[in-house]
Amino acid sequence: MNTPPSPPGAKRADGPSVQLGALVPLTRPGWVEAGRHLLAGLELGVREVNDAGGIDGRPLELVVRDTAADPQRAAAAVDELAGLGVAALAGEYHSVVARAAATRADALGLPYLCSSAVLDALTEQPTDRVARLSPPQSRGWQVYADFLLGAGHRRIAVAAQPSVYWASGTRILRDHLAARGGNLIELDMTALSATAVCDELVDHRATALLLLVGHPEPAVSIVKSVRHDERLAEILIGAPAGQPEFAAWATLLGDDGAAIPFLRYLPERLGPLGARVETALRERLAEAPSFVAFEGYDTAAVLAAVLRSHGTDRARIAASWPHVAVEGTRGQIRFSRTPGIGVWQWAWPQIQVVDRDPAEPDRFRILHAG
Incomplete structure (x- = not known):
């Protein structure tokens, strides 16, 4: 050591x-x-x-x-x-x-x-x-929203499960996107199957889907369904909470798990x-x-x-x-002390949006930093 x-x-x-x-x-x-x-x-x-x-x-x-x-x-x-x-x-x-x-x-x-x-x-x-x-989540998820806007996405869907954490993330994204001309479409994963998510994405003409759901399920099933739906060949899948960070993601999804941007806190x-x-x-x-x-x-x-x-x-x-x-x-x-935060806060490590390189899934690409 x-x-x-x-x-x-x-x-x-x-x-x-x-x-x-x-x-x-x-x-x-x-x-x-x-x-x-x-x-x-x-x-x-x-x-x-x-x-x-x-x-x-x-x-x-x-x-x-x-x-x-x-x-x-x-x-x-x-x-x-x-x-x-x-x-x-x-x-x-x-x-x-x-x-x-x-x-x-x-x-x-x-x-x-x-x-x-x-x-x-x-x-x-x-x-x-x-x-x-x-x-704090408000800082990191606003950086993620800026990444989406910079990549040209204005119609963004979130597949979300009930949780204080997911609800907070949805609110941060909605407010930040709306102020900059973006639109957030909420898909309730208590009522939709992974296949039904694909139909909703087509109906709403979404260009990006964010996974605000548990790992491995239903996140893995949603990714597989979207990746193999020819109607959604151009859609961006994102996971701001960081599901693709760990090795199990690549093991479970293989090539389907690449090019899914997520947040991490490294220089x-x-x-x-x-x-x-x-x-x-x-x-x-x-x-x-x-x-x-x-x-x-x-x-x-x-x-x-x-x-x-x-x-x-x-x-x-x-x-x-x-x-x-x-x-x-x-x-x-x-x-x-950071406004709106009730605890002592390190403000803060560098925030990155990264993904797994499709050509080399064990390598991470830095797409955006804030």
């Missing part, structure tokens, strides 16, 4: 551990691949902290709980972790789950650094206890730290790391820096967010 050498004078971390609670989707119906990448980043970050002497000579320890994309299960895990005495909470990928965790953590006075969830309203009320690394080129971490993550995962793995690593780096400078007192950790200045894998991380 490519890890940095311990700094001169670093002490071996051998005292009682400093514990961090980690929420990760590791079983279905959670997005297991995303959870595996998030946990790999967290674990690598913690390992490097301990190789460098830990937290004032004490090892940093992750106490991991599987959320399985269940908000109630996540809230119960927050209660358990708070009772175990963790100094802070980290992680989670699914927005509705992270919202439940953030709400419960705030009520318990437990500081929480959210790694990957993007829902703007991460908490119902503004709070000082919660911070977030990933950009065009990684700096020295990002490049080193990418190598280590690739070895740990036995595949190319997604941006979610980098989010996990950066979460561990930020919390380690906070613990070293502010100790393990929860109130002091929560008060530290506006003072954070940590070099992460994707740039310097600082938290600030």
Whole structure:
């Protein structure tokens, strides 16, 4: 593993551990691949902290709980972790789950650094206890809408399932497109089959279809139906939530899964730290790391820096967010208050629209950046 050498004078971390609670989707119906990448980043970050002497000579320890994309299960895990005495909470990928965790953590006075969830309203009320690394959904999905408009799309359909997250994304897209001459057509996937989606696209003369649905199903079935409908040979399929990011997408869909643009949060080129971490993550995962793995690593780096400078007192950790200045894998991380966002927000990693290259599906093409 490519890890940095311990700094001169670093002490071996051998005292009682400093514990961090980690929420990760590791079983279905959670997005297991995303959870595996998030946990790999967290674990690598913690390992490097301990190789460098830990937290004032004490090892940093992750106490991991599987959320399985269940908000109630996540809230119960927050209660358990708070009772175990963790100094802070980290992680989670699914927005509705992270919202439940953030709400419960705030009520318990437990500081929480959210790694990957993007829902703007991460908490119902503004709070000082919660911070977030990933950009808010409103920012990322507006960048995606700009990409669609720049590519000439004005009649855009969304195939959507019921969810706070999907409803929020639909609203962001509709408002942003409408103000710029675009039109959003909503297709209710509780009432339509994948084949019926194709008929709706033809009837509405849509030039783009966005998948605001679960993975693998019904997303995979919709893609197959559209790809093999001769009437829709020119339509763009998009997946702003990032379903094509992970290897299972290419495995399930093959060539049909290429050229489907999605959002990711990486710079065009990684700096020295990002490049080193990418190598280590690739070895740990036995595949190319997604941006979610980098989010996990950066979460561990930020919390380690906070613990070293502010100790393990929860109130002091929560008060530290506006003072954070940590070099992460994707740039310097600082938290600030962003209008309309009730938590401390990193504003923000670079946002890209990318797809899998049809000529080489394991290679990603950057189509737009914001």
